[in-house]
Amino acid sequence: MKKNDNATARSLAIACLATWSGSGKPVQSYLDVMIHDSILSNEDRQLAVMLVMGVLRRQEYLDLLISRCATTALPKMKPLTLAALRIGVLQIYFLERVPDSAAVNETVAALKKMRQPSWLLGFVNATLRTLAREKASLSSAELAETVEHPVWLTERWRKNFGEEQMREICRINKIEPELCLHVNTSRTSHEQLTQLFVEQGIHVRSGRYAPDSLIVPDWRGAVTTLPGFTEGLFRVQDQAAQLACHLLGPFHEQGRYVDGCAGLGGKTCALATLTPAGASLQAVEPDNRRVRLLRENLEREGAADRADIFHGTLEAFAATQPSLFDGILIDAPCSGTGVIRRHPDIRWNRQPDDFTALQSTQLALLDTAAALLAPGGVLVYATCSLEPEENQQVVEQFLTTHSALRLSNCRDFLPNAAASTVDAQGYFSPLPTEEIEGFFAARMVLIGD
Structure with a gap:
């Protein structure tokens, strides 16, 4: 397929937001396709992503500003027009390194490259110039209120x-979230990886909660270009996800463990490091693309021989297993309201009834996992949601039909530094902060001999 050699960072961002508007789909799916089909440099790709995500994080305030100066009401604007104005205003008010004149001119030039009519170019140009001129007089106090x-x-x-x-x-x-890495301690140490970054002039600091976490606060490039990525010295993983893997412990030398919703393999890779050499680990994932990336990530981290991949559903996996397991992690599909900082489109895509829509799926996964659990085995249920319908209510409903399972206090299996992330009921439930994403996990143990 021929690449789009006419796209700029701004035209791609405008097209992405306009196409995404009202779709209800993840904006990243549009970004990935458009970036893949372009010939943009890495720097321009990063700018396009920054513009799209920046608009989604500041949409309410941007619209407030636009409504003050535009001669057309926002509800009457077409998605492409509104996307262009939001992109322009974001640059004027939030990107200090972009001069106001350049923000206006480049946004209009992007529309011209997209072959938009002259009246639209004039409207966007006039509106953005007014907003740039009035920047000093428009109250920034309202920013804190939005x-x-x-x-x-x-x-x-x-x-x-x-x-x-x-x-x-x-x-x-x-x-904008800082980049959080999980050190692959099977290949390097926290100290060695820190030193590697320092030698390359890259500022890093240790994470507050997870012992093997490393924060790279100022990195804006592609993760794949960080030193040590190709060698599998780390994976990108928030501290909450890192800590959730600890809840499956204590790990036994001959233990049998399952990552029941493996996805791209972040937690599988973490478990491959946490489990002893004599333990077995299974990663279950039905999606073709995710299985491919899961395999690539395991190979990159040198863990391909530590985990067996089952390409299929957890139910299909269960039907093939003659033996029971000592630990099963269910990182269930959810609304994702705990990771809005990283995926800002979630807030605009969700609807109130979404929080009960996946309950049947979440409960079915737990039912299947429970049948695979050996006596004394650990079942961890996790989501990246803040909503009780997907968290506490699911666990409570599940336990009413599985009386042999008992809740276990997550505090007993986490580092002391993470004590504040556990609530009074013993759930691991950090709310979003500058250090950690919103998350939920319950640890349950099957009582029996």
Whole structure:
């Protein structure tokens, strides 16, 4: 297929936002295709991603500014027009390294490359120039008041967490996340990887909660270009996901373990490091693309011989197993409201009934896993959701039909530094902060001989 050699970072960002608008699909799926079909440099690709994600994080405030100066009401604008204005305003108000004149001119030039009509070029040009001219007089105090989330979602969080915590979650979700790495301690040490980055002039610091985490706060390039990536010295993984893997312990020399929703293999790779050499590890994943990437990640980290991949559903996997397992991790599909900072489109894609839509799937996964568990075995249920319908309510409903399973306090299996992430019920339930994503995990043990 011929590449799009006419795209710029801004035209790609505008096209991506316009195409995504109203689709309900992950914006990353559009970004991936458009970037793949372009001949943009790595720098321009990064700019395109930054513009798209920046708009989604600041959409409410951007729209407030546009509505003050545009001669057309926002609801009457076509998605492409509104996307172009948001891209332009984002640069003027939030990207200090881009001069206002360049922000205006390059946004209009992007529309011209997209062969948009002259009247649209004039409208966008005039609106952006007015916004640039009035920047000093437009109150920035309102920026702090915009929560950048749908009202129904903030009302929900206000009810569940209180006013102060709701606003803190919204504040965190406005901020571009720092890059968090999980050191592959089967190939290097925390100290050695830190030294490697320092020698390359890359600033890093240790994570607050997970012992093998490393934060790279200023990195804006492709992760694949970081020193040590090709050699499998680390994986990209938030501290919450790193800690969730510890909950499957204590790990036994001849233990049998399953990552029941393996995805791209981040937790599988972590478990390959945590489990002893004599233990067995199975990774279950039905999706073709994810299985391919799962295999690539295991190979890159030198863990291909530590985990067997089952290409299929957990139910199909269960039908093939003659023996029971000592530990099963179910990282269930969910709404993802705990990772909005990293995936800012989630807040605009979700609807109120989404939080119960996956309950049957989540419970079915737990039912299947429970049947595979050996006496004394550990079952960990995890999501990246903040919503009780996907977390506590699922666990409570599951336990009413599985009386042989008992909740175990997650605090007993986490590092001391992570003690504050465990709630009064013993659930691992950190809310989003600048250091960790929102997450939930319950640890259950099968009672019996």
